[in-house]
Amino acid sequence: MPIEETKTPKPFPIVFSGHTLKYEIECICKIFLPIRKFTFSYDTTELPADAEEGAVLTLEQLESSTRFYVQVRYLGQKLEQTQDFPPCSPESEKQLCEYRFSAMLFRLLEQITDIHPAWGLLTGIRPVKKVQPLLEQGLSKEEVCQKLHEKYWISPEKLSLVYDTALVQQPLLANTPKHGISLYLSIPFCPTRCSYCSFVSHSIAQAHQLIPGYLEKLCEELKLWGQLVREQGLLVDTVYFGGGTPTSLTAPQLAQVLTAVQENFDLSHLREYCVEAGRPDTITPEKLKTLKQFGVDRISVNPQTMQDSVLETIGRKHTTVQTIEAFRMARAAGFDNINMDLIAGLPGDTPEGFHNTLEQILALNPDSITVHALTLKRAANLFAEGESQVHNPVEQMVQESMRLLPEHGYAPYYMYRQKNTIDNQENVGYARAGKESLYNILIMDESQSIFGAGCGASTKLVEPCGRITRIHNYKFPYEYIRQFDQLMQKKEQVREICERIREQEKAEK
16 A cells, blocks of 8 residues: 655745835744645735735725734634724834734634744743833732733733743842853854754764864954953953853863863953853863863753663664763762753653753752743754654653743743744753842843854944944854954954944933
8 A cells, every 4th residue: 555645835925015014924834734834925915816815904094094914724714804094004003903814814823723822922932021121110910910811812821920020020130230241152062962052063074174273263253252342441340151062072181171261351250151061971170170160160061861761862872871960970079050951852752851951950959940842943954854743742841841840949030932842942050149140131121231152153332322233253164264264353343333332422411
């Protein structure tokens, strides 16, 4: 009997008339059709002749009002809605028009699919930023949650989660130094590449010849950053080594980079020095001793799961036993602020397996636990298996972490959401009081400039007026090495913006 081929669904067409408000509309569609691709047409009110499915969104300026019309054809149904509002234009009132279209589209798709997304209309990366202005107004938890529910239709459990997160952040953000910056260092190397990974990361086996040259240029960039920090009178508030897996480097290589940080920056005002130790199979007593000697006070030991069969499926070459050994090794080395990362929804995992992982992690008693929801990014090998992930039980796993971790004394302290996350879930860092990662909070709050060093690193400059400028380093190590001189010319742009920030501060006085 011949095997029936699985047909790839046709792209879902979306047509616009009277506007070009594509971004939020596409985000809403992705909530209900997470694996589908989309096509977009403009200046037309009709779907393609051969389209059995799709959406039409038109905006018409009438004599005394603006008419919003949305039609959706999906799963054999055709629903439509028309609403008239006071005159407005997508050019001058973009956010308002996006909101109205999003709300209408959301309700139609919700009715057709019988899917009720817990985050409602909220599609942004940083939900905590919706809470903070309301807290500053002195509103109670009930008032904050009511306002956000009325506007975005967020579920009570997600509202409680985001409110509690904002409450933990509030005093920590209040203590952020005015002229503080964070320093991020990219070490883009790993023992192997995990199937879910979308970061710029290269296996040590393939990239070992690049490492000496890469580290040489990284240390040179740190010297340039140090000069700029000193001349601008800035304070280094936090340092964060990410990747990749920084502990893929040898102990002498780690010492080389740590020495460059120590020699080029005044670390006397540092509130946090974090290194992603990451993969348990890269952690050794010698590396831990090196980190400790240079003042690193927070590390991550990231198993992602404590199920050996799942580790094998996703391409991680370590075991649960190695994770436990690495954690105990870090405790013995004197680290009293250890984070552990987990991913809900990994291929081959089950709700029972994820519960067992949580129990094993809790038995180790780390200082913080970060729970990520599986995200299917195009750069990840797992993206090709997207269709098979539609019925992933990630939501059940996330709910279990929301229940279990607070019961054991961990409070949510930072949160972010990503596109293409299974079941439209979120990533949450939970920590015991006083063990929160300041860098994680600051990068999500976008209230402090971050200087990025190394390939794939992004520099984010935050001005008092609220303007944010992002300057990206080259993505791959070989580009970073070969075109280093051209890349360093971008430091002049940073210097110009820093000067502009100083002028803005003078004007405020």
